[in-house]
Amino acid sequence: xxxxxxxxxxxxxxxxxxxxxxxxxxxxxxxxxxxxxxxxxxxxxxxxxxxxxxxxxxxxxxxxxxxxxxxxxxxxxxxxxxxxxxxxxxxxxxxxxxxxxxxxxxxxxxxxxxxxxxxxxxxxxxxxxxxxxxxxxxxxxxxxxxxxxxxxxxxxxxxxxxxxxxxxxxxxxxxxxxxxxxxxxxxxxxxxxxxxxxxxxxxxxxxxxxxxxxxxxxxxxxxxxxxxxxxxxxxxxxxxxxxxxxxxxxxxxxxxxxxxxxxxxxxxxxxxxxxxxxxxxxxxxxxxxxxxxxxxxxxxxxxxxxxxxxxxxxxxxx
Amino acid sequence: xxxxxxxxxxxxxxxxxxxxxxxxxxxxxxxxxxxxxxxxxxxxxxxxxxxxxxxxxxxxxxxxxxxxxxxxxxxxxxxxxxxxxxxxxxxxxxxxxxxxxxxxxxxxxxxxxxxxxxxxxxxxxxxxxxxxxxxxxxxxxxxxxxxxxxxxx
Numbered sequence: 001x002x003x004x005x006x007x008x009x010x011x012x013x014x015x016x017x018x019x020x021x022x023x024x025x026x027x028x029x030x031x032x033x034x035x036x037x038x039x040x041x042x043x044x045x046x047x048x049x050x051x052x053x054x055x056x057x058x059x060x061x062x063x064x065x066x067x068x069x070x071x072x073x074x075x076x077x078x079x080x081x082x083x084x085x086x087x088x089x090x091x092x093x094x095x096x097x098x099x100x101x102x103x104x105x106x107x108x109x110x111x112x113x114x115x116x117x118x119x120x121x122x123x124x125x126x127x128x129x130x131x132x133x134x135x136x137x138x139x140x141x142x143x144x145x146x147x148x149x150x151x152x153x154x155x156x157x158x159x160x161x162x163x164x165x166x167x168x169x170x171x172x173x174x175x176x177x178x179x180x181x182x183x184x185x186x187x188x189x190x191x192x193x194x195x196x197x198x199x200x201x202x203x204x205x206x207x208x209x210x211x212x213x214x215x216x217x218x219x220x221x222x223x224x225x226x227x228x229x230x231x232x233x234x235x236x237x238x239x240x241x242x243x244x245x246x247x248x249x250x251x252x253x254x255x256x257x258x259x260x261x262x263x264x265x266x267x268x269x270x271x272x273x274x275x276x277x278x279x280x281x282x283x284x285x286x287x288x289x290x291x292x293x294x295x296x297x298x299x300x301x302x303x304x305x306x307x308x309x310x311x312x313x314x315x316x317x318x
Numbered sequence: 319x320x321x322x323x324x325x326x327x328x329x330x331x332x333x334x335x336x337x338x339x340x341x342x343x344x345x346x347x348x349x350x351x352x353x354x355x356x357x358x359x360x361x362x363x364x365x366x367x368x369x370x371x372x373x374x375x376x377x378x379x380x381x382x383x384x385x386x387x388x389x390x391x392x393x394x395x396x397x398x399x400x401x402x403x404x405x406x407x408x409x410x411x412x413x414x415x416x417x418x419x420x421x422x423x424x425x426x427x428x429x430x431x432x433x434x435x436x437x438x439x440x441x442x443x444x445x446x447x448x449x450x451x452x453x454x455x456x457x458x459x460x461x462x463x464x465x466x467x468x469x470x471x
Contacts, residue, residue: 021460097438119434119458138432140459204462 017310018125018132022143022179027186029309030150036305037151037298039317040075044301048313049078055108056082057100058135059091059115064274064296065135065144069112072303081108098127105129110311131310139175145273146179148302152295153184153230156269160187166225168194169234169254169279171201176273177234181205191216192225196250198241222254226264231256233272233279233292251278258283271295334359334381336403337393342366344397345376351393351425351470352385359383372399387417392425394418395468398452418446422454427469433459442471 019025025033040046054073058066066084073080081104083089091100097120104111105128113124114135121134121141136142154160165184171177171193181191191209193201193216200218209216225231236254241247255278256270269291272280276292284290308314340348345365348354354361360381369375384404393400394416404412422444428435435442435458444454444463452465 097434098440115434116432117434117437117459118430118432119456119460120438122458123434123438123440137434138459 017312018128018134019143019306019310020121020125020132020134020137021141022146022183024143025183030147030183030186033147033302033305033309034151034154036308036314036317037147037301038155040301040304041298043318044075044304046075046316046318047077048308048316049073049076049311052078052109052311053107054078054080054082054307055104055111055113056080056084056135057104057111057113057115058082058084059086059113059120061085062114062136064299065114065142068296068299069133069135069144069303069307071300072307075300076304076307078307082112097123101128101132110307112307133306133310139173141179142175143179144299144303144306145176146183147306148295148299149176149180149232149271149273150183151298151302152269152271152291155298156291157229157267160184162188163229164190164192164227165230165232166192166194166228167201167232167234168222168256169236170199170240171195171234172199173237173240174234177201177232178205180232182208185209185212185214189214192219192228193217194219194222194225194254196220196236196246196254198243198246199236222256222260225268228268229265231264231268231270233270233276235275235277235279254279255281256284257281258287261287261289264289330408331379331381331405332408334379334405335383335385335390336380336405337378337390338375338401338403339369339372340376340378340393340397340400341372342374342376345378347396347470348376348378348393348400351396352389354378354380357383388419391416391419392422395422395426395452395454395465396470398465418449418452420446421457422446425470426454426463427471428456428459428461429463429467429469430456430459430461433461435459 056069070080101124110131111128112133112135113121115137118138118140121132121137125132134141134143157163167177233256238247268289270289272292274296342365362379364377366374400416402414403410424441426442426444428442433456434440443457447453447455453462455462
């Protein structure tokens with residue numbers, strides 16, 4: 001059984017320079033993008049996109065992702081067209097996604113899109129004449145989040161190789177968890193998966209770890225992360241539970257408090273894709289191991305890198 | 319003796335294709351999948367026939383009709399145990415199990431109600447990720463569908 005596979009050769013999406021799923025990127029490509037991101041962190045304002053028009057099509061609302069993409073484009077000197085609310089567009093009149101994408105690809109040099117339907121970005125990349133960057137398609141993929149997670153890990157640990165990553169919270173539905181696991185699998189990681197029974201990591205991901213020789217263990221309580229280099233927290237969402245009693249039982253068990261970081265490794269950093277609700281107590285925020293806000297800032301550099309790669313302008317980076 | 323009679327039933331075609339060992343509850347789905355309800359060739363449909371392996375089975379005999387592997391192998395999606403016999407001059411010249419192609423286009427519906435293929439006019443496309451146990455993965459929403467959940471459009 002081979003349900004999940006990493007990318008070993010360029011897929012159709014890569015031929016058009018689109019980024020739809022993190023598995024569109026090879027290990028070499030991931031490292032290349034992270035290298036570009038570090039160059040943008042040193043020198044974020046560069047006119048690499050002068051004369052380029054970037055369409056940001058947000059068929060569903062998003063704050064952080066849209067703003068960080070638009071910041072990235074603005075820092076690169078590009079111009080933005082698009083919308084942040086599909087109700088003001090022709091799709092509310094019944095226009096098909098194909099027609100919207102075909103039309104916009106006549107106007108813009110690159111499309112960045114978020115859509116509520118799973119697979120919408122893959123479909124858009126097939127019909128578009130210009131590259132498409134997926135900024136989230138339903139509950140399926142959000143590859144630039146993974147790139148900023150990887151960038152944050154590499155920046156804080158100095159390497160991506162041989163790290164122990166503890167993932168906490170909703171490991172069943174959390175798309176960031178699944179994509180990060182797939183991307184990290186290139187770098188000989190080991191994992192601890194901490195989740196309530198209802199939200200355990202799906203079997204296909206454990207099978208993937210097994211087939212790729214990745215060591216992991218599963219726990220049901222947030223107690224043991226002394227060996228972690230990265231503590232990747234995610235939100236345990238109330239609406240995921242069939243039995244609300246179960247939610248009430250586990251919701252506080254998965255709250256990280258400052259005191260719990262005593263005795264952890266000095267290099268440990270706490271990551272969270274945000275928004276955080278109550279899974280990280282605010283008393284953690286001032287701990288030097290809390291990294292989630294810097295992680296969000298890294299999103300701009302990672303997205304600058306992804307955009308430049310999609311438009312093949314990275315050779316001009318200063 | 320009984321065996322040779324059964325063999326005779328199969329080779330009674332002069333030329334054509336016999337699809338044997340079809341689960342009885344899948345027989346008419348196979349008919350529909352291969353569009354046999356609209357072909358001009360002589361077609362014999364047998365169902366609830368005795369089978370030593372399955373108890374009961376279905377069988378299809380299509381005169382003067384030879385399918386492209388790509389076309390016939392689709393039925394492995396719903397009847398992976400079915401056997402294919404190619405008959406020429408009353409002889410079984412080729413007898414082979416079905417093998418799923420690497421990719422399935424259009425014929426299967428994605429089970430994910432939020433998949434773009436269920437909400438926009440998009441042709442479905444699946445990668446076959448497990449040929450032995452039959453599991454397919456939607457090329458769009460990336461959902462994996464096991465054989466028991468496969469729905470033909």
